[in-house]
Amino acid sequence: MYVFENLLKIKEEKGAGYIVLVDPDRKNDGIIDELVAAVHESGADAILVGGSLFMDGKYHERAAKIKELSSLPVILFPGAVNQLGPHYDAILFMSVISGRNPNYLIGEQVIAAPIVKDLGLESIATAYLLFDGGGNSTVEFMSSTRPLPLNRTDLAVAHGLAAKYLGMKLLYLEAGSGAKRTVPNEIITAMKREVDLPLFVGGGIRSPDVAREKVEAGAGFIVTGTAVEDVKNFHLLAEIAQAVHGE
Numbered sequence: 001m002y003v004f005e006n007l008l009k010i011k012e013e014k015g016a017g018y019i020v021l022v023d024p025d026r027k028n029d030g031i032i033d034e035l036v037a038a039v040h041e042s043g044a045d046a047i048l049v050g051g052s053l054f055m056d057g058k059y060h061e062r063a064a065k066i067k068e069l070s071s072l073p074v075i076l077f078p079g080a081v082n083q084l085g086p087h088y089d090a091i092l093f094m095s096v097i098s099g100r101n102p103n104y105l106i107g108e109q110v111i112a113a114p115i116v117k118d119l120g121l122e123s124i125a126t127a128y129l130l131f132d133g134g135g136n137s138t139v140e141f142m143s144s145t146r147p148l149p150l151n152r153t154d155l156a157v158a159h160g161l162a163a164k165y166l167g168m169k170l171l172y173l174e175a176g177s178g179a180k181r182t183v184p185n186e187i188i189t190a191m192k193r194e195v196d197l198p199l200f201v202g203g204g205i206r207s208p209d210v211a212r213e214k215v216e217a218g219a220g221f222i223v224t225g226t227a228v229e230d231v232k233n234f235h236l237l238a239e240i241a242q243a244v245h246g247e
């Protein structure tokens with residue numbers, strides 16, 4: 001079954017899905033094996049791989065390792081075209097629609113498209129909306145775009161609707177990795193009500209309670225990265241998975 005179809009089925013059956021971002025950066029060099037194993041034990045539904053900035057040249061080595069170790073779908077969550085490779089089951093083919101930087105709206109995508117075709121990757125058309133999580137996020141800096149303010153539900157919904165009418169299949173509501181403030185529940189609920197596309201919600205989610213709150217607000221999928229990157233916090237994986245699945 002295709003990855004996106006499978007994700008939608010998970011959402012239907014479990015109410016929502018839990019996706020763990022495994023960041024193949026230097027900081028995670030020693031823990032990839034353990035982290036991927038813990039993700040599998042936790043009951044999470046898929047793995048995202050990617051990011052905005054990598055501090056050494058071993059990105060592809062680690063991404064390949066994640067794929068090799070994983071029986072869950074491994075989905076590329078690209079910060080740039082140079083993260084493409086054969087070690088994924090699908091790609092979130094994203095446009096940063098909250099921003100007005102043409103390179104991240106369509107430039108990178110044009111460079112990526114023939115490579116995605118050649119690799120035979122399943123492409124999941126994704127509108128990426130960056131919100132101001134208060135953390136001066138790396139993606140804000142790297143994409144040279146302004147995030148959407150948290151108090152402008154109308155603005156957020158207008159972006160979501162534009163994505164829907166452009167044919168996007170998924171909205172990724174992002175507060176930024178390590179965000180101080182998560183995407184507000186009101187925005188999630190309004191997006192669900194007014195746009196009704198599957199919603200990935202991530203950035204700053206660190207506890208099962210907050211994950212559950214986002215699901216109840218209307219999130220279809222919860223993404224966590226930073227909170228579970230520390231071996232001491234691996235227990236959170238299963239706790240968040242249960243909260244997301246309503247178990």
Ligand code: 1GP
Nearest residue numbers: 177178202203204225226
């Ligand atoms: C980043 O939404 C993800 O794109 C995860 O954010 O690292 O804060 O969990 P965190």
